[in-house]
Amino acid sequence: MSVRVQFPHETLDALLAAIAVNDVVDEHIALPDHFPGGFSQTQFAECLNLSRQLWQQGPQSSVMAGLARQLIGLRDLPEPERAVLKQIRARYKHMGFAFCLYTPAHKRPFLYEATSTLMGEAQDAFRNASAGRAFLCGVGMSVLATAFFARWRAHMVQRARVGDAWTINAYLHAEIARIPAFLDSPGLTAARFHALRKIISRHVAFFDTLRILYPAEDINRTARFLSAINGLMGKKHDELVRAALSGTLLYHKDIFPLPDTIRTLLEHLCRTCFRSGIGQRNGVL
Structure with missing residues (x-):
């Protein structure tokens, strides 16, 4: 299969529409039983090419x-x-x-x-x-x-050039494997919370791009589930930024407990990923 380099306006519009809802919480979307993985070089290359074209235009x-x-x-x-x-x-x-x-x-x-x-x-x-x-x-x-x-x-x-598929798949797995360390902490600073959200945001961006180029039910459900986590974490981070700017919170020092709703979704994400061979199991999950 040849790698697509240029995409029609309809594809760019579809990606922009996906990005517009990548932090919208949909309570009725559940993860598929098997977390998608093992993506190909062609898929990664086309995701990069579409992202590049969106920026360039x-x-x-x-x-x-x-x-x-x-x-x-x-x-x-x-x-x-x-x-x-x-x-x-x-x-x-x-x-x-x-x-x-x-x-x-x-x-x-x-x-x-x-x-x-x-x-x-x-x-x-x-x-x-x-x-x-x-x-x-x-x-x-x-x-x-x-x-x-x-x-x-x-x-x-x-x-910008795409890396090899094995390395990128390993990077995605390693990102998921980092999440339990955040969950094990008794509390997080706003900076640590933001770092945790970035892991989710990167996966949202990937699955949003993938579902535009390779439409499939499991890809769409995964994207929307991740978007729900991203949206909840985005709202919480906005609160933390307001508190930091008002002087009532030290962004890099003050610790707060991870909200239960976010924790529950992240734990479910990790369990599903580990069952699917994504990342590595942590003792508490």
């Missing part, structure tokens, strides 16, 4: 520059511009997950990571009426939106 860096100027001037963004930034960051996050999932390094290049992270911090700032932080984020975004850095990011995305 997104708004130009000049749009980011315009948003940065508004952040600097207003210390905030009006609602329509907030929606634009959300769309840009959604594409950045998805391609960022692609770097982590499919490339041999399994991480985002530094400049790419800095750009995506800064947009996220800008969103946290204006959502929580932190004018000073919004201004600083606007200054940083205006620098990263210049033509020099835009070309550099585009080059990074274009030259």
Whole structure:
């Protein structure tokens, strides 16, 4: 089978629609009895190619520059511009997950990571009426939106290459195997909670892309179940960020118990994965 490199607009639209609901909690979706695994080189390559095309066909860096100027001037963004930034960051996050999932390094290049992270911090700032932080984020975004850095990011995305299938499957397994260590802890800091959510978010991004390219009931159910966990964890993380910005929580120090609903879903995910040969069994699960 030849590897698809370019995809029609309908496929890109379907992926954008999937990304739009990748944190929506669906209480009626259950995991399949067997967690999907053992994916092929072609599947991983096409997931990377689709993620790349989605990013490349997104708004130009000049749009980011315009948003940065508004952040600097207003210390905030009006609602329509907030929606634009959300769309840009959604594409950045998805391609960022692609770097982590499919490339041999399994991480985002530094400049790419800095750009995506800064947009996220800008969103946290204006959502929580932190004018000073919004201004600083606007200054940083205006620098990263210049033509020099835009070309550099585009080059990074274009030259991203897929790793071998065995290594990527092993990476996905290892990510799941990390979850019990979080569950064993008596409590988590907000930073540790965010690290745990990233494991889920990466899997959501993978299964969302996979279900668009290779529609199947077990893939769809897995994607939606992971999305439910992602959504619950996203809401909790938003609360933690608000508390950190208000000064009532130390993001990297204060410990809180993992909410029972999230814990239950994560434990069910781990048990299903371990039964399916994904990851490794931990004594408490």
